[in-house]
Amino acid sequence: QLQLQESGSTLVKPSQPLSLTCTVSGFSITSAGSSWAWIRQPPGQALEFIGYIDQSGTTFHNPALKSRVTISVDTSKSQFSLRLSSVTAADTAVYYCARGPPLSPWGQGTLVTVTS
Amino acid sequence: DIVMTQSPLSLPVTPGEPATISCRSSQSLLDRNGNIFLDWYLQKPGQSPQLLIFLGSNRASGVPDRFSGSGSGTDFTLKISRVEAEDVGVYYCMQALQTPLTFGGGTKVEIK
Numbered sequence: 213q214l215q216l217q218e219s220g221s222t223l224v225k226p227s228q229p230l231s232l233t234c235t236v237s238g239f240s241i242t243s244a245g246s247s248w249a250w251i252r253q254p255p256g257q258a259l260e261f262i263g264y265i266d267q268s269g270t271t272f273h274n275p276a277l278k279s280r281v282t283i284s285v286d287t288s289k290s291q292f293s294l295r296l297s298s299v300t301a302a303d304t305a306v307y308y309c310a311r312g313p314p315l316s317p318w319g320q321g322t323l324v325t326v327t328s
Numbered sequence: 329d330i331v332m333t334q335s336p337l338s339l340p341v342t343p344g345e346p347a348t349i350s351c352r353s354s355q356s357l358l359d360r361n362g363n364i365f366l367d368w369y370l371q372k373p374g375q376s377p378q379l380l381i382f383l384g385s386n387r388a389s390g391v392p393d394r395f396s397g398s399g400s401g402t403d404f405t406l407k408i409s410r411v412e413a414e415d416v417g418v419y420y421c422m423q424a425l426q427t428p429l430t431f432g433g434g435t436k437v438e439i440k
Contacts, residue, residue, distance in 0.1 A: 249429075258431055258432070258433050258434050259377065259431040259434075260431070261430065261431070263427075264429075272427040273428075274427075274428040275428060313367070313429060314367045314379055314382035314383075314424065315367070315369070315377070315422070316379035316382075316388060317376075317378070317379075318376040318377055320376055321376050
């Protein structure tokens with residue numbers, strides 16, 4: 213059964229980069245047609261798409277985040293990663309990883325707080 | 329970006345009664361192959377979102393048949409034929425026609 217688990221820094225200082233990893237288990241990360249996505253949810257707010265990487269390694273990210281987003285895959289570790297540079301308090305959110313779109317399943321999410 | 333607008337914001341429901349959530353997109357979600365790139369998700373309290381419906385009307389694996397999705401072009405509907413207590417949470421529509429993928433603001437379903 214496909215499962216995803218986020219891990220990484222949960223407290224980040226302003227202007228520093230945020231780094232998260234999603235570990236994929238029960239499924240091959242290189243499976244044909246699979247894309248791997250990151251979504252976030254600020255406290256009490258709606259979901260926001262961050263980006264995803266497709267099977268060919270092409271990445272699609274939210275222009276609202278400008279060029280701060282980097283998504284990559286490490287097939288040897290069955291992981292994919294998110295790096296968000298130059299964070300501010302507005303980047304405080306629960307960060308989810310998911311397969312897709314369509315987005316399923318989702319990881320349990322990890323709260324990242326930007327604070328000095 | 330495609331803007332997704334949901335209504336209502338809040339929906340009190342009685343168990344056993346039907347419920348309907350609407351979602352409107354700022355442009356058509358129909359592609360040239362006739363696919364509708366509209367998904368529905370449910371975020372139960374304290375949980376991660378889960379996929380309910382994909383491509384407009386296809387139930388995801390394990391989703392009860394009391395959930396159905398319909399619509400075309402820019403107007404979409406999620407219907408619950410008979411609400412159960414376990415259906416409470418926030419429902420989101422999401423367009424997957426183009427990036428950035430965009431979500432509606434959510435509809436909170438709660439038991440009366």
